[in-house]
Amino acid sequence: MAAVDVGGTRTKSALVDGDGAEVVSRTGPTPRGLDQPGALPRAVEAAFAELVELGARGAAAPEVVALGVVVPGLVDDRAGVARYSANLGWRDEPVVAPLEETVHVPVALGHDVRAGLLAESRWGAAQSARHALFLPVGTGIAGALMLDGHVISADGWSGELGHVVVEPDGPVCGCGARGCLEAVASAAAIEAAYAACSGERVGADLVAGRVAAGEPAAQAVWTRAVEALARAVVTAVTLTGVDLVLVGGGLARSGEVLLSPLREAVESRLTFQRRPRITGAALGDRAGCLGSACLAWDLV
Ligand SMILES: [Zn+2]
Incomplete structure (x- = not known):
């Protein structure tokens, strides 16, 4: 499973197995210019491509059958749209639809903190x-x-x-x-x-x-x-x-x-x-x- 967390300063990405272990992980600076239309899905696509390439080099990497993306700000998860980020500047940026055309696996968009709670309930302190x-x-x-x-x-x-x-x-x-x-x-x-x-x-x-x-x-x-x-x-x-x-x-x-x-x-x-x-x-x-x-x- 591919996972990308676009943060205010850093972007983390990982290939995660079914037990919540990060088999491959990367952290880098969040690219600038994400307030430009289309820049956010393009940045996620680049992080995804890098993950797939890193995963292909490792024998133990899990198969990538879907991509999860989380971002801060106001996120409409059902519509797959990043509505608003005060820090990173995007407004009503479609994420799921453009990404599914380029990464060719199902894509889910969520909010970093709500998704973080989901992870805590599955693998962390809220089990x-x-x-x-x-x-x-x-x-x-x-x-x-x-x-x-x-x-x-x-x-x-x-x-x-x-x-x-x-x-x-x-x-x-x-x-x-x-x-x-x-x-x-x-x-x-x-x-x-x-x-x-x-x-x-x-x-x-x-x-x-x-x-x-x-x-x-x-x-x-x-x-x-x-x-x-x-x-x-x-x-x-x-x-x-x-x-x-x-x-x-x-x-x-x-x-x-x-x-x-x-x-x-x-x-x-x-x-x-x-x-x-x-x-x-x-x-x-x-x-x-x-x-x-x-x-x-x-x-x-
Ligand atoms: Zn306030």
Whole structure:
């Protein structure tokens, strides 16, 4: 099965077997100019051709009978169209139809985070779960929901937890609203808040290390982010009834420095609701690519 994950900066591709193992894998920079009509399917076609060639050299490579593609932004999986990407610039870009003409196998298009949740449910930390929220916290914050065993798409509009307002008077978000979760608790927001109060610009990973070491400025910034995440998680749990929350993305690398206070903050806000298990995602930055393989498997 061929899998391609077109990310904001890097594109990952792999030949994946039925157990979720990447038999052949490649990571390279995402090509520029994907805002031009037709550029996205052409870039995926090039990644696919490279995979097939690499696979032909290896005896153990799985047969390529379908291609799964995932991209960020708004994705209409049913129509096979990448609707909108703020970072990469495409608008209403047909992906499945042009690719099927050139790669000559069935093609599935999906959203990187929703597909990542599918992969977590098949091969990662959400195995045997029927309801889950996948919450990748990185440069931005995304979300994906699985309810009653189905990953929810709503024509591509579901899961935008990063743009739930958690601080009505908070910082302005990239989307134009004020106080979105992403503007308070993303890795980028944590870095900016820490720089504002300490005068030192360091990555969120380092801020997490300073939290663990007991530095007051880092702890203040971290607590604000954790409280914001807890507000959003409680909203999601109350609305959907999920009993598993998988935290992923770059910030999840801080492990219990993030998860432990997040569990406490969520617990303290819940009243009657079912208590969700809150844990780290298992597949890391491979989730999207493995998720695209899931979509491809589901075609055949
Ligand atoms: Zn926003």
